[in-house]
Amino acid sequence: MFYTSTRDKSIKVTASQAIAQGISEEGGLFVPCEMPQFSMDKINSMVKMSYIDRAKTVLKEFLTDFTEDELSYCVEGAYSADKFSSAAIAPTVHIDGNKNILELWHGPTCAFKDMALQLLPYLMTVSAKKTAEGKTIVILVATSGDTGKAALEGFKDVDKTKILVFYPVDGVSPMQKLQMTTQEGENVSVCAINGNFDDAQSAVKSIFTNSEIKNELAKKNMMFSSANSINWGRLVPQIVYYFSTYCDMISMNKINAGDEINVVVPTGNFGNILAGFYAKQMGLPIKMLICASNSNNVLTDFLKTGTYDKNRAFYTTTSPSMDILISSNLERLLYHMSGNNDSLVADLMKQLSENGKYTVSDELIGKIQNTFDAGFTSETDVDETIKNHFDKYNYLCDTHTAVAVKVYDEYAARTGDDIPTVIDSTASPYKFSKSVLSAISGGNTPQLDEFSMVDELNRVTKAEVPAPLASLKEKTVRFNNVCDKENMSEMVFKLLNL
Ligand SMILES: *Cc1c(COP(=O)(O)O)cnc(C)c1O
Numbered sequence: 001m002f003y004t005s006t007r008d009k010s011i012k013v014t015a016s017q018a019i020a021q022g023i024s025e026e027g028g029l030f031v032p033c034e035m036p037q038f039s040m041d042k043i044n045s046m047v048k049m050s051y052i053d054r055a056k057t058v059l060k061e062f063l064t065d066f067t068e069d070e071l072s073y074c075v076e077g078a079y080s081a082d083k084f085s086s087a088a089i090a091p092t093v094h095i096d097g098n099k100n101i102l103e104l105w106h107g108p109t110c111a112f113k114d115m116a117l118q119l120l121p122y123l124m125t126v127s128a129k130k131t132a133e134g135k136t137i138v139i140l141v142a143t144s145g146d147t148g149k150a151a152l153e154g155f156k157d158v159d160k161t162k163i164l165v166f167y168p169v170d171g172v173s174p175m176q177k178l179q180m181t182t183q184e185g186e187n188v189s190v191c192a193i194n195g196n197f198d199d200a201q202s203a204v205k206s207i208f209t210n211s212e213i214k215n216e217l218a219k220k221n222m223m224f225s226s227a228n229s230i231n232w233g234r235l236v237p238q239i240v241y242y243f244s245t246y247c248d249m250i251s252m253n254k255i256n257a258g259d260e261i262n263v264v265v266p267t268g269n270f271g272n273i274l275a276g277f278y279a280k281q282m283g284l285p286i287k288m289l290i291c292a293s294n295s296n297n298v299l300t301d302f303l304k305t306g307t308y309d310k311n312r313a314f315y316t317t318t319s320p321s322m323d324i325l326i327s328s329n330l331e332r333l334l335y336h337m338s339g340n341n342d343s344l345v346a347d348l349m350k351q352l353s354e355n356g357k358y359t360v361s362d363e364l365i366g367k368i369q370n371t372f373d374a375g376f377t378s379e380t381d382v383d384e385t386i387k388n389h390f391d392k393y394n395y396l397c398d399t400h401t402a403v404a405v406k407v408y409d410e411y412a413a414r415t416g417d418d419i420p421t422v423i424d425s426t427a428s429p430y431k432f433s434k435s436v437l438s439a440i441s442g443g444n445t446p447q448l449d450e451f452s453m454v455d456e457l458n459r460v461t462k463a464e465v466p467a468p469l470a471s472l473k474e475k476t477v478r479f480n481n482v483c484d485k486e487n488m489s490e491m492v493f494k495l496l497n498l
Pocket residue numbers: 111112113146147229266267268269270271272273321322400426427
């Protein structure tokens with residue numbers, strides 16, 4: 001299996017090259033050159049497997065330059081029982097009728113990013129050994145909150161790696177901020193920036209491709225890589241849980257092997273939903289992929305009209321991990337759906353960076369609409385959904401999950417499509433205690449500090465508080481750096497002692 005770039009398909013690299021490098025030289029994203037195919041028999045044979053074995057079965061088709069031993073070492077290290085609070089790793093919970101929730105937040109940082117970022121450091125260090133012998137890998141991360149913490153936790157004290165995380169100073173929840181600023185580990189740094197997530201992500205992307213900085217790093221025997229979902233090593237682990245939830249739906253007698261399901265994904269950078277698309281391309285019977293957004297509804301507009309336009313107001317919402325106007329992974333979808341048209345993708349991405357917008361042909365958007373539906377929610381809808389679901393089913397969702405639940409309810413009402421559906425739940429409600437508590441109590445939030453808020457939410461709902469969040473109370477803040485977005489490259493020099 002080889003990988004190419006969305007902006008230049010003459011490029012051909014192995015999985016370990018794609019993972020160690022993170023992003024292609026000319027700025028494109030690595031994509032697989034072909035799609036492994038899973039028959040229904042093969043999928044059925046995965047029903048009895050553990051999550052770890054399901055992961056090995058899927059990943060070995062993509063990581064063909066990893067030996068069986070290397071792959072086992074990576075997967076068993078990542079999804080070990082002491083790191084995840086559920087033996088199923090990613091359990092599927094039946095809510096009502098055809099509605100099911102895939103809980104992706106039982107990892108060490110209580111957000112779905114752990115599903116990929118527990119595995120990525122293993123994939124990256126094995127890849128670096130194969131392709132960049134001796135070099136220290138410097139992971140640069142732009143985060144809207146959850147990626148930063150999950151990446152810090154995944155890479156802390158991993159030999160021959162360093163990690164630098166940038167987050168928008170006012171764009172993350174108090175719990176997310178505490179999780180990052182108290183991070184332990186000798187090889188980690190965290191810095192707030194005066195700007196939003198898109199500013200942080202754009203600056204990180206330009207640092208990656210800045211040859212002056214790369215040369216300085218090379219002198220010190222270091223190289224950059226990325227832990228954002230532009231890295232193939234972040235995406236490929238996410239394909240696994242779509243197969244896994246399908247198998248669980250069979251075991252739970254919610255479907256028969258071969259039945260179609262819908263999948264609903266609270267979306268920001270388009271990584272999670274794209275992994276669902278790859279699973280579908282591989283033969284998993286997914287009918288519609290439903291893309292759920294908050295008030296930052298740039299993707300809803302694109303999927304409905306074919307015009308992507310980021311020139312619009314940016315809203316800070318109660319689902320901050322989805323406060324994004326540039327969804328990087330859409331580039332990969334455009335590549336696959338346009339019949340691998342690299343020059344079209346390069347041109348669209350140029351328009352996006354120069355004018356902030358582009359429009360695709362009717363034919364292309366029509367093709368995308370056969371698989372993707374979309375919707376968005378207001379902040380009031382999110383609060384009502386959290387409250388209704390708790391009152392009706394005694395099920396507590398976080399704000400991101402509530403966006404997806406609401407968009408699904410509207411989709412089902414609009415289309416009458418009532419086949420069994422899996423809604424991705426991407427964070428523990430305790431990561432966003434204040435917003436969730438306020439929703440449950442009809443808008444009255446007591447003025448409490450973050451930890452008292454957690455206790456209060458626990459008192460009101462009786463939902464279990466994840467241990468990693470409870471233990472934050474005892475930790476000290478280690479990182480207070482703040483810089484302007486224009487000065488991020490100087491900060492990188494400083495933090496790396498270049
Ligand atoms: C990152 C994140 C998302 C968005 O996922 P993408 O893969 O970027 O689309 C949604 N919810 C939560 C809680 C997240 O952390």
